[in-house]
Amino acid sequence: MVRRPPGPGGIHPPWPGAGRRHRAQRLEPVVGAGLVRRGLVGGNLRGADPLAERGAAVLLARRAPGRRLPLLGSPRRRGRWSRPVGRRLHLHRSAELPLPDVLRVPGAGGGRGHRQPHPVPHPLGTREATVNRGLDLKELGHALVQRRLRFVLLLLGTVGLVMAATFLLTPVYESESSLRVRSDAGGGLSQAMLSGIEDMIPTGIQLPGLGDTDVSTEIGILGSRRIVAGVADSLSLHVELQRPRRAFRTDLLEVIHAGPEAPRGVFTLRHRGDGVYDVSSRGTRTEVALPEAVRIGEVFEVGPMAFRIPATLAPEPPRLIRFQVVPFTRMMRGLRRDLRIGRDDAGSRLVTIRYRHPDPRLARALVNGILDDFMVYSESVNRSDSRREVEIVTEQLSGYTDELRRVEAELQSYQERERLVLPEEQAASQIQRIAELQVLNDALSVERAALADFLGQIDARPIPLDGAASPYRQLATFPSFLRNAAVQEFLEALIELENARAELLVRRTEENRDVRMVQDRIREIEGQLRDLTVDYLEGLETQLTSSAAALARFGDELERIPQLEIEYTRRMRDRRLLSEVVVMLEARLVQARVQEALDDARVRPVDRGIIEDRAAFPRPPISLVLSLFLGTLVGLFGVVATETANPVVRSRRGAESAAGCPVLAAVPTAPRGAPLFVRSHPAAAAADAIQALVLELRRGGTPGVVLIAGPGRGEGRSTVAANLALAWARQGGRVALVDGDLRRGRLHRTLGVAAEPGWLDTGTLESAGRSIDTGAGGGSLHLFPRGADPSDGRHPLDRLSAPATETILDQLRREYDVVLVDSPPLGEVADARLLASPADSVILVARRHRTPQATLEEAAGTLRRGGATVRGVVLTRSSR
Known part of the structure; x- marks a missing residue:
């Protein structure tokens, strides 16, 4: 492979074609996140906000003179050298890197001018973890439809198991008897005393010891070993029939005698013909004597036990009769538990x-036997109790009557000696008089103390000599004097004299004889007011002395x-209690004699x-209903467990969380039998979603080469690619649709053109392109099919990794507004990863309620690790 030259800044391209597409430096995710957090880079591109939230985006910067800013390294390694970026560039704490005027993908303003801005998520796929939010009712319905076979199998399996158990279990029959417990009206002294409390308790509420004890006692006696053991022994319930199944013991085996000490074991009677049975045993701990032969209708003994096969079985004797004898104590434990x-x-x-x-015959015999034995026991106990009760009540009545006479005589003697008629009223009258005297004494004492203190304070003040008011006038303000007529007269006289003195002083001086006479009269009245106060205080002291003497006497x-x-109260209480006891005992004696x-x-x-x-139990109809209900629960649990163990994409949030990028479009289910629904059903909801996807991709310019990829088969990649190409062409664009699936590509069948020659088979694109009728619009659409399998047997990976692939896609990028490349599944082959390298962006296609979240997450991570730009997700089969 030819070594690619390093890009600007000395950074080597990390993947094929990266140097041609990104002519700038790729910064570490932590650096980009730091820029966003510091507010130095705005969110002018789609996906900038998720970049700030996740702190894991690749910021592409282009040199622009005059725009430099310092960058900080990773927060965990601040102050140290950061790890190298590429091969030559190292970021220091104070490193300076160029920042463009507007953050964008390199090539938008220079180099290859056809490059347009598009979101660049982090190539390492760093993002928030996929969250499984569980299933709501609507999503559960979709899951049931998707996994209906599993649900039906679990439902039918559960119903089959329950119904099989229903028919295999030995049926049991229930018998019921009832009795009424009479209220014990004569339940003794305590019962009579508590009867009133019982009547006040609301219906349905029981308190221990109040009216409920007699019924609880009878229930305890009914379930006692004395009653139950005797009936169980008479019915030999410890002898249980095992074979034939669903047969009744009373029809096949009559137990003559099998006491509680019967030996345990399993005994088998095998019919050998002519109404004769052979006897065998197993599981016996001691040696048990067995008869040589058993005939129908004859009594036979098995150790200490005696049995007989009913003569009614002679016409059709059963082939095998097997019964088991269990220990009597074990049977009793189970019986008392089941009863x-x-x-x-x-x-x-x-x-x-x-x-x-x-x-059913044994069930009826047991409940009726318990009822009969209890009636006999209760009747015998009641008779003896009635006779004993009469004797006890008579003896108690005699003693209490003598005691009542003695107490009445002592009470009479005490009243005569102490001359008491109504001691309560006498004491109340005496106490009332003492209380009145005490209240009066307290009031006088308080008033005397207050007046004495008040008078002492006034005497301590000096008497003015210049004609001012004397302090003795304040004595008139004492609360008791406010109601005194003499004090009020003194006050009126003082007021008149003060008025006269004021009139004289208008015309005369203080030394005038008339003024002095008025002044002297005022002083005289004030002195009389003080003398009155002293006399009143002495009167209070006299009253206090008299009331104290009266209180001492009383x-x-x-x-x-x-x-x-x-x-007196104690003697009266003793007489009253004894009288009530005697009355109760007399009434009880009458009831006991009547009862007897x-x-x-x-x-x-x-x-x-x-x-x-x-x-x-069991009942087939009920078992069927319960099995259907249980099967439904098991089926739902199985579906939910499957969905939870392997969650699929169910919503936009799930797709965005798994892929780490936004959902560009949610395409509803297309009309049946219409793969090219944009052309055949342009008004359908699916066509509207594709048209909206075109507008989304065209925002900001032409996107160049767009790879349509998906995690697996069945997501609808080819359908989305074909309809997206048609919709783009119908909106006036020049569109090239490339079938990148060299293994199973079928776009030529969908669009109705020949598969040969393919886009990698010829040297010129003119011969490989097929013009497609868009049906409307002024644009054009050309399909470049995959072609036939090569005659030289070259592997698809070798063909896609050849330099001709990038050359062809670059030529298509220059000649068309958009190049849509359909790829094989990411999870099956590596073809899509090779096609993602020369592509400008990748669109992932996921099918709702089918594509697993983990698979979508892995597909997005694989693309990012290869350096591809995942622009978004198209969600197919989605609700509108």
Whole structure:
């Protein structure tokens, strides 16, 4: 390979054709990100903002005299030498690099003038990680459509497994009996005392010990070992039939005797003809005597156990009868676990007994046997309890009656001795009088202290001699004097004298005899006001002395009242309690005697168990519904798990996140049977999306050579390329469509032209190009098909890597407004990577709900690592 000359600044082109396309220095991503963060480079190109966010774009700068600025190295290595860029250029902390007036792709203003600005993402593919946001309902529907086969298989598999288990499991039958527990109205003293509280509790709420104990006790007795073990032993439930399947033990084997000590093991009866069976055993821990032969209708013994095959089987005897004897204790553990005894509703006195067994006759016999045994037990207990209750209540009533007479006699003697009639009222009256005196005494004490202090303060003030007001006038402001008529008269007199003195001073002086007479009269009244205050204070002291003496006298009388009242209350309480107890015992004695005479049972049977003709479990209809529901869940889980494990592109955000570039267009599903929908259905939504894509690509000028690539097959690369070329030509452009898929290219079939010669087969492009009818518009479209397979057997990679490939594409770039190159899948062959080198930009095509995000991410990263410029993504099969 010919060594390419270094580009400007001594930087060697990192990939073929890079020196021709980028005539400027490529800066490190960290440098570019630093420029954006510092605001030195504006976002004048598409993709500049993502570049600032991710900090991983390639900034292409062109020398422009007079425009220099210092650049900083990587933040992690600030102050040190940065790593080399290319081979010769090193960035220092204070390195200066040229910055153009407008950031653009080199070649827009010099060199090859046909180069136009286009976004240049980071060649290393540095970007934010792809985020899997899960599935919403709409996306889940698309996923179900895409993976409908998996969903249907999981659904049918789950339904098949559940239904197979339904028909393989041994059916069990449920029998039910019920009884009513009578409320124990005569439940003793505690029951009678708590009956009122029970009535106040809302319906459905039960508190321990209030009305619920009798029902809970009966439920406990019903499930006790004393009741259940006897019935289970009589039915020999520890003998279980194993073969034939779905047969009833009572139809094939009659258990005459098999006690709790029966030996464990599995016993098999094999029919040898003429109604005779051979007996064998296995799993027995001790030696068990077996009969030599067993005949239908005859009793046979197996160790300590006795059985009989019913004579009804003689016409058609079963070939094999196998039954198992399990330990009685193990059977009892399982029985008490499976036996359900309880109430359907809280607060109900109706108790139900339910049991499930493979034999409906045994299920009915068990619940009815428990009910019968419990009735017998309850009746015997009730009779003995009634007789015992009458004796106990009679004895208690006699003792409490004697105690009540003694307490009443002592109370009468105490009242006569202490002369008490109504001690509560007497004590209340005495306490009220003491309280009134205490309140009066406190009020007098407070008033006396306040007045004495007030008078002391006034006496301490000097009396003015110049005719000013005396401080004794302030005594009239004391709260008690405000309501005193004498003090009010003094105040009125002082006011009149003050007015007269003021009138005299208008015409006379202070030394005038009339003025002095008025002044002396004022002083005299003020002195009388003080004397009145002193007399009032002495009266308060006298009242205090009298009230204190009265309080002391009443206090002596009150000292004995609490003792008398407490003693009286205690004696009255004893009499009242004993009276209530005697009344309750008398009522209880009457009820007990009536109960003994009636001998009524506390429980009554309501329903008895019956033989059910339909199994309680499993039920095929219910199993089918449940299996469909479970299968749906399993199918949904499988689809969601598959989508989560290998997420596909489901939205614009997913495509942008995976590819690290914007979505240029979202092309809806094209009309069926119309690959060239831009020409056949120009009004379709897909055609509108392609037309919008043309406007997007034409923004800023012609894009040159555009490679249409995709991660895999089925994304719609060729369809997008063909329709994009048609739409561009219909808008008046000169378009060249190159079929770069030298292996399976089919653009010639889509456009209806011959495949030979191909664009790499001839030396001139005029002979390889095929003119395509666009149907409208003033532009032109020429298809350059892939051609036939070479006769020399050259590999497509060798043909695409030849220098002629770049030469042909450069010639097409000069002659046409845009050159669209259709490429093979990136994930299958390396052809697309070779075609991306001479291309100006690459457009990735991804199919919604089909292209995996990881595959799209890997395709974009592969292109960037090869130095290609990924301009954006076209999302096919998208919603409009």
